[in-house]
Amino acid sequence: MIRLYLCYGKKQVKLELPAGFKLQELRLHDFVPIRDPLIALKKSLRQPISSPPLRDCVHAGDRVCILVNDSTRIARSELLLPIIISELQEARIEDKDIFIVFAAGTHRPLTRSEMISLVGKQIADRYKLYNHNCHDQKELIYIGETIRSTPVYVNKKVFEADKRILTGSIVHHFFAGFGGGRKALIPGVAGFETIESNHNLMIDQKARLGILKNNPVHEDLLEAALMVGGDFILNVVLNEQKQILGIFAGNMVKAHEEGCSFANQVYGVKINALADVVIASCGGYPKDLNVYQVHKTLENALMALKEGGKIILLAQCSEGVGSAVYEEWATRYKTLTEIEQEIKVNFQIGGHKAYAIARAFSKGDVILVSDLNPEKARALGFIPASSLNEAISIVFKDASHDILTYIIPQSSLVVPISDRYKS
Numbered sequence: 001m002i003r004l005y006l007c008y009g010k011k012q013v014k015l016e017l018p019a020g021f022k023l024q025e026l027r028l029h030d031f032v033p034i035r036d037p038l039i040a041l042k043k044s045l046r047q048p049i050s051s052p053p054l055r056d057c058v059h060a061g062d063r064v065c066i067l068v069n070d071s072t073r074i075a076r077s078e079l080l081l082p083i084i085i086s087e088l089q090e091a092r093i094e095d096k097d098i099f100i101v102f103a104a105g106t107h108r109p110l111t112r113s114e115m116i117s118l119v120g121k122q123i124a125d126r127y128k129l130y131n132h133n134c135h136d137q138k139e140l141i142y143i144g145e146t147i148r149s150t151p152v153y154v155n156k157k158v159f160e161a162d163k164r165i166l167t168g169s170i171v172h173h174f175f176a177g178f179g180g181g182r183k184a185l186i187p188g189v190a191g192f193e194t195i196e197s198n199h200n201l202m203i204d205q206k207a208r209l210g211i212l213k214n215n216p217v218h219e220d221l222l223e224a225a226l227m228v229g230g231d232f233i234l235n236v237v238l239n240e241q242k243q244i245l246g247i248f249a250g251n252m253v254k255a256h257e258e259g260c261s262f263a264n265q266v267y268g269v270k271i272n273a274l275a276d277v278v279i280a281s282c283g284g285y286p287k288d289l290n291v292y293q294v295h296k297t298l299e300n301a302l303m304a305l306k307e308g309g310k311i312i313l314l315a316q317c318s319e320g321v322g323s324a325v326y327e328e329w330a331t332r333y334k335t336l337t338e339i340e341q342e343i344k345v346n347f348q349i350g351g352h353k354a355y356a357i358a359r360a361f362s363k364g365d366v367i368l369v370s371d372l373n374p375e376k377a378r379a380l381g382f383i384p385a386s387s388l389n390e391a392i393s394i395v396f397k398d399a400s401h402d403i404l405t406y407i408i409p410q411s412s413l414v415v416p417i418s419d420r421y422k423s
Contacts, residue, residue: 101131182256185230278302
């Protein structure tokens with residue numbers, strides 16, 4: 001009997017597998033965490049990539065906006081912000097001229113307690129914190145259109161700041177290539193129309209996980225972000241314990257590109273064959289908050305699965321589905337062909353997620369272990385299981401011992417790379 005513990009929400013569940021099957025665990029490469037991250041962060045701001053030091057990028061009297069991740073993405077903002085603010089103070093930027101905006105994109109607003117948990121109580125008590133609302137036209141300003149006809153609406157407070165500092169973490173993204181960098185601005189603090197227009201480009205075959213070059217989604221994001229103006233970025237690459245492995249500060253384009261290259265080394269795991277079964281955990285909270293967010297884990301797991309295989313997806317989904325539009329599309333359209341036809345003529349945020357998950361279902365069965373009502377999960381196209389043991393029995397009951405199984409404890413981060421994966 002094989003025994004492992006996998007993360008599920010804020011707890012762990014035991015994985016027990018019958019002996020005799022071909023099993024392989026896929027984990028992140030063992031990069032050594034930065035020994036003293038606070039010293040390293042300060043150094044990165046003073047010796048940045050393709051940019052003057054942060055303290056030389058701002059001037060006394062500047063109104064400075066700092067963009068930070070919302071609760072769905074971990075970036076260690078509580079470590080980054082004090083170092084950034086210390087450098088701003090060295091440049092004679094007063095506290096009243098510094099404010100923080102949560103780059104939530106289309107996600108729900110953060111509660112005050114969530115804001116405090118992300119930035120730390122001392123920062124929260126001292127500086128103004130703002131949610132971004134992509135639907136509030138009064139908070140948005142139109143600044144032009146990209147060459148791909150994306151209308152660029154952006155948060156007015158952010159745009160009207162004298163300087164914008166972008167923070168975040170870099171991980172793979174299933175159609176933008178990678179997160180981080182320009183994404184703090186677009187879609188982070190963009191209007192809904194902007195986000196929807198950009199996401200429409202995901203249908204293009206060049207919009208792929210781990211690819212920036214010639215990726216239309218990335219190029220459109222970057223063009224729009226440059227129109228807004230990202231004056232300085234501070235991005236990190238983390239391991240599964242949320243320790244900092246790499247720091248990339250400076251120019252929004254160059255520093256981000258270097259960070260993406262490093263992230264590919266950290267998260268990309270070479271495999272020699274595609275598996276019959278993939279057992280994938282999101283890595284727990286907050287990566288498995290809802291089905292909408294869990295899809296990113298599913299995309300990574302698919303990279304390791306052969307056609308007609310099975311995925312056991314461990315995701316608590318304590319906040320349910322996460323998108324009414326996604327739920328509507330997933331329950332209305334029963335085949336990939338139907339969704340694909342609709343998305344081409346009527347692109348909608350949320351609908352795009354139904355399309356992407358339908359593509360996953362076309363490759364193999366997905367057994368979802370979650371807190372969702374089983375009928376709800378089934379209506380979305382998943383095979384529901386009330387426990388990990390039940391999912392194991394569904395998949396392995398009559399299975400041949402020849403089947404290859406990958407176990408991915410941190411599937412929201414680990415990106416399996418096979419010879420079939422071409423860049």
